[in-house]
Amino acid sequence: MRYLWPLPATMIGFIFAMMARASGATIRAADGVVEVGGGGVGRAIALLPRALQFNAITFGHVVIGVSHGVLAQCRRHERVHVRQYERWGVLFFLLYVASSVWALLRGRHPYWHNHFERQAYREERRA
Numbered sequence: 331m332r333y334l335w336p337l338p339a340t341m342i343g344f345i346f347a348m349m350a351r352a353s354g355a356t357i358r359a360a361d362g363v364v365e366v367g368g369g370g371v372g373r374a375i376a377l378l379p380r381a382l383q384f385n386a387i388t389f390g391h392v393v394i395g396v397s398h399g400v401l402a403q404c405r406r407h408e409r410v411h412v413r414q415y416e417r418w419g420v421l422f423f424l425l426y427v428a429s430s431v432w433a434l435l436r437g438r439h440p441y442w443h444n445h446f447e448r449q450a451y452r453e454e455r456r457a
């Protein structure tokens with residue numbers, strides 16, 4: 331169940347992983363999670379609007395990052411997101427966006443005041 335419920339998100343992660351792999355990224359497994367880093371990942375992220383850029387992103391059990399060094403640095407944080415996917419499954423995408431919209435509506439920051447990011451930052455400090 332832990333892997334089944336977030337499987338649609340993991341599949342989307344695999345599609346991005348394949349694209350990253352084609353751009354020279356390498357794929358490693360770390361405690362039940364697939365980490366994809368390097369290659370053209372950083373260049374692809376740089377094409378996004380500045381407010382949407384990131385160092386690493388989690389899709390179910392796939393984490394994609396600018397490099398494997400960055401992935402190691404943010405492993406605790408991204409593992410909290412993996413657990414959030416395990417808990418909420420496919421609903422996580424929707425809930426995450428809803429939380430950002432809710433923050434915006436209250437005049438807060440869509441990332442720093444997102445419920446799931448706050449939880450991730452809280453728990454990565456505790457881990």
Ligand SMILES: [Zn+2]
Nearest residue numbers: 407411447450
């Ligand atoms: Zn996060």
